[in-house]
Amino acid sequence: MGTTPAKRRAPLALGALALALALGGCGITAPPTAAPTGGTTASHVGTAATAPTAAGESGTVRALETTYENVIRKVLPSIVQINAENGLGSGIVYDTSGHIITNAHVLGDARTFQVTLPSGGTPRAATLVATHPLGDLAIIKVKDATGLAPVRFGDSRNARVGQIVLAMGNPLGLSGSVTNGIISALGRTVTEPVGRGSTGATIANAIQTSAAINPGNSGGALVTMNAEVIGIPTLAAADPTLGRGTAPGIGFAIPSNTAVDIANQIIKEGKVTNTRRAALGISGQTVVSQDGTAAGVGVVRVSPNSGAERAGILPGDIIVGVNGTKITTMADLSELLATLSVGREAKVDIRHPDGSQESVNIKLGELPGQ
Numbered sequence: 001m002g003t004t005p006a007k008r009r010a011p012l013a014l015g016a017l018a019l020a021l022a023l024g025g026c027g028i029t030a031p032p033t034a035a036p037t038g039g040t041t042a043s044h045v046g047t048a049a050t051a052p053t054a055a056g057e058s059g060t061v062r063a064l065e066t067t068y069e070n071v072i073r074k075v076l077p078s079i080v081q082i083n084a085e086n087g088l089g090s091g092i093v094y095d096t097s098g099h100i101i102t103n104a105h106v107l108g109d110a111r112t113f114q115v116t117l118p119s120g121g122t123p124r125a126a127t128l129v130a131t132h133p134l135g136d137l138a139i140i141k142v143k144d145a146t147g148l149a150p151v152r153f154g155d156s157r158n159a160r161v162g163q164i165v166l167a168m169g170n171p172l173g174l175s176g177s178v179t180n181g182i183i184s185a186l187g188r189t190v191t192e193p194v195g196r197g198s199t200g201a202t203i204a205n206a207i208q209t210s211a212a213i214n215p216g217n218s219g220g221a222l223v224t225m226n227a228e229v230i231g232i233p234t235l236a237a238a239d240p241t242l243g244r245g246t247a248p249g250i251g252f253a254i255p256s257n258t259a260v261d262i263a264n265q266i267i268k269e270g271k272v273t274n275t276r277r278a279a280l281g282i283s284g285q286t287v288v289s290q291d292g293t294a295a296g297v298g299v300v301r302v303s304p305n306s307g308a309e310r311a312g313i314l315p316g317d318i319i320v321g322v323n324g325t326k327i328t329t330m331a332d333l334s335e336l337l338a339t340l341s342v343g344r345e346a347k348v349d350i351r352h353p354d355g356s357q358e359s360v361n362i363k364l365g366e367l368p369g370q
Contacts, residue, residue: 067225071166072178074227076118078151079220081170082140083123084110090169090220091115091140092229094263098145101263102219103234103254104131104138105198115142118176130266132369134275136192136201136234137259139266151221154228156255159183159207167211167233167251169220181211181249189338190235190252191331202331204277204338206252207231213251222253230256265369272369278340279367280319280348281306286329287318294328296320296351307362313350320357321349342366 078093082102089106093099100115107113107128114123124142131138142148163183171177185208194200209222213236222231231253239247265272287298296318302309319327323346327333340346344364351357 068166068180071223071225071227072168075151075166075221075223075229076168076176076178078149079118079168079170079176081116081118081173081175082106082126082219083114083116084108086110088170088173089216089218090233092219092221092232093148093150094139095150095267096145096148098126098142098148099129099263099267100126100140100142101232101259102138102140103232104133104136104201105192106219107131107138107140113140115140116175117147120175130271132262132266132272132275133199134201134277134367134369135254135258135262135272136198136203137232137254137262139263151229152227153256153260154224154226154230156205156207156230156257159186159230159255161185164225165209165211165230166223167209167213167217167220167253168223169217169233171212171214171216173216179212179214181209184208184210184250188252189335191335192235200331202334202338203234203252203254205255205258206235207255209233209251209253210249211251212248213253217251228256232256232259275367275369276342277367278337278342278344278346278364279306280313280333280337280346280362281308281365282313282319284319284330284333286331297327297330297333303365307365311348311360311362313348313360313362316353318351319348320351321359323347337364337367340364 080091080093080100082089082091084107086108089102091100091102094101111128113126115126116123124144126140126142129139129141161183165181165183167179169177188206188208189204190206191202192198192200213233217233220233221229222233223229233251233253235252237247237250262272281303282299283301284297284299286294287296289295299313299315299317301315302313319333321327322336325336342364345361346364347359348362349359
């Protein structure tokens, strides 16, 4: 991928919102690309050789405003608020049958939900279809799909750094909110914090954006100026100097191609049948050295007929490197594997219980979906 895992630069916070009290405040649990498209050409930002006239500048601003207004008018009606047992988040209308795509951590362990449209009205009952915790995605289905308008998903492979994007969702419970920014980077691999409904999913090829991602934005939409959804806002970097506060302008979204692929599998099969993610074939946990620092991934279990078993890895071995990259934690291992392909070989550095070390080549299998 060529990018430093975001978790190594700043901690992350999930972009979901938990209601601590019915009244009187909320408790936060938490949350690339194409050049400007549509009406966002260079002329729209006044890049002329000479300074624009007052009238020309006014026209440029109004043209950009019109583009924003058109995008919001087209997409926002399809961005819903989801109320679950553990709080609230956002979702995107996926089809006319009432399927809604969102983040798995928004739903937690709940199986029934209330869905509210940006236009308000009586909340609609919805039930869980399936979740994909490993990728932090889920599908629910609204019982009454009358009037639901699906969004148009774009191809996230076409995203470019610098593209103007809008984040739409329900931050802090403020239904139908919109923030703007750009795509700041592509190809990030980030790992979510464990807890509050999250299993610590690793997101590959995440889109980094400067559009504000606040608690309640999770499961919403990252939208281009062509009114296409190219990502699902999921995480915000946490600023250590702010305690639990998020770092302004550093948010991450699951790319639309990943979201659409997982959604189609769930709707068709009722579960994820192909994660398209590489795996060694082991279950493990972070181990620490005598000084308390993380020292690798201890192998707890080796899956039968896996690449790891064929390579001779045994429970008790410690994985300390993959393809020349040092591995000290499970998050390190998950993030690196997310950049590799199923069927390829990886060079894995192992430390055995007796202290001896060796490197083995492992043919990567597929990470199970459930």
